[in-house]
Amino acid sequence: MSKSNRDGGDGAAGTERPERSTKLEVRALEMTFPGPPPVRVLEPLDLDVAGGELVCLLGPSGCGKSTFLQIVAGFIRPSAGRVTIDGAEVTKPDRKRIFVFQERGVFPWLTVEENIAFGLGDLAREERVRVIARYVELVGLRGFERAYPQELSGGMKQRVEVARALAVDPDMLFLDEPFGALDSMTRLTMRSELLRIWQAAKQTILFVTHDVDESVQLADRVVVMSARPARIQRIVDIDIPRPRDLSSRRYLELRDGILEEIGLAHTI
């Protein structure tokens, strides 16, 4: 329900979330990787995301949505256009906004607790210990604090990475197909974990995926992107109250609408 982005204005009454201001503003953003031959990845695109909103960027593999996310996170400079967060232009990564890579981002030379502590260098010792314990608990890795990533499953590594990101208390999270490498059961669990964490801490989340169901299950809004060079094809409000019933008519309607939008039949 409650998506109320700033030009939406469709009555925030009765929503579970307070009125939100614009967190992220993307204006006329373009990206062409210099060649040879130059590759056009992003057509000029605009997007507003409200504070505390969970937005899914949905598009086919290789369409440029990851590039978009990396630009917004400040890892790559765009060819043209600008990205502002909280009114300030993004020029480099910031510890208030953490990018979660697939589980590849976990440091293999550090234990679980050392990974989680990576961004906590400025905390006093006892405080650090407390924060680590809290996030180990939150992502269900108790008993594995001293384990090295190579001893963990893919899903557990992914949770280490999420815990490491959350531990620095960011107000924004960028998730690049974070559950893509997991088996389908773990993936479902991770989705509800993510929703639980997000509903507790209300970070603004940009979530890149190529999975239509995933986007409809998670997002306040789904930004449907075209094949490369990517442009925004449509933005779909997911007005299903949470917890979402995955067999409700509205869910199926929205999902099928998106499938149609990207030109996929929903029969097989």
Added chain:
Amino acid sequence: MPLWLVSAVAVLLAIIGWDLAVRSAGRTVIPGPIAVAQALGELAESGLLVRYTIASLFRVTWGFLLAVALGIPLGLLLGWFRRGERTAGPVLQFLRPISPLAWIPLAILWFGVGDLSAVFLIFVASFLPITVSAMQAARNVHHVHVDAARNFGLSGVAIVRRVLFPAALPQLIVGIRLALGVAWIVVVAAEMIAVNSGLGFLIVDARNAGDRYDLVVAGMVTIGVIGLVLDNAIRGLERAPAFGGRRT
């Protein structure tokens, strides 16, 4: 049969085979295992064994540490900056196929007969493999890890210390092990020519001073055993999980 026992039996069989081969050849200058064991005893008793071993290890330690201290930072730097590799790569690749022993005449010319020459030769022998492996290690560091570190606010020296170095460490240790093997081979050769002590000198001296082939082989055995110990020590490091080893 436990694995260590298999290895022990293999060694025993090799020694028995050696003994039989020497015996069946009749009168020969090649000593059997018993003669060599006696020679080792003789060397130990005279104190030469310990003195020469220490002399050789001393040279390897200095030459090798110098190579590690210079080669690792240089290699990481060259691998980190693409342009660095383009610049230094051809020079390193050109120097690589030149045997370290080819430097002996120049070493003696520059440093005279003595420890410094030997240390220099060991440095030359281990510097190149260490630098090249550090360069490759830095190049193989996953960009995701560097990006993640930047995301947590790290830059410059902190990234080198907390990401580049630990990420490269497993490969660095492999390079170090290979280089130490080469260094140990080269010290013996260097000592045959450039100095008057050490295990390599022992071997040449034993032959020159009266065809004491039992002492020659005793020197060879000592060299082999120490090489094995060094290699195993570094393999132990490789297996440590903090160095990227696998605990299974």
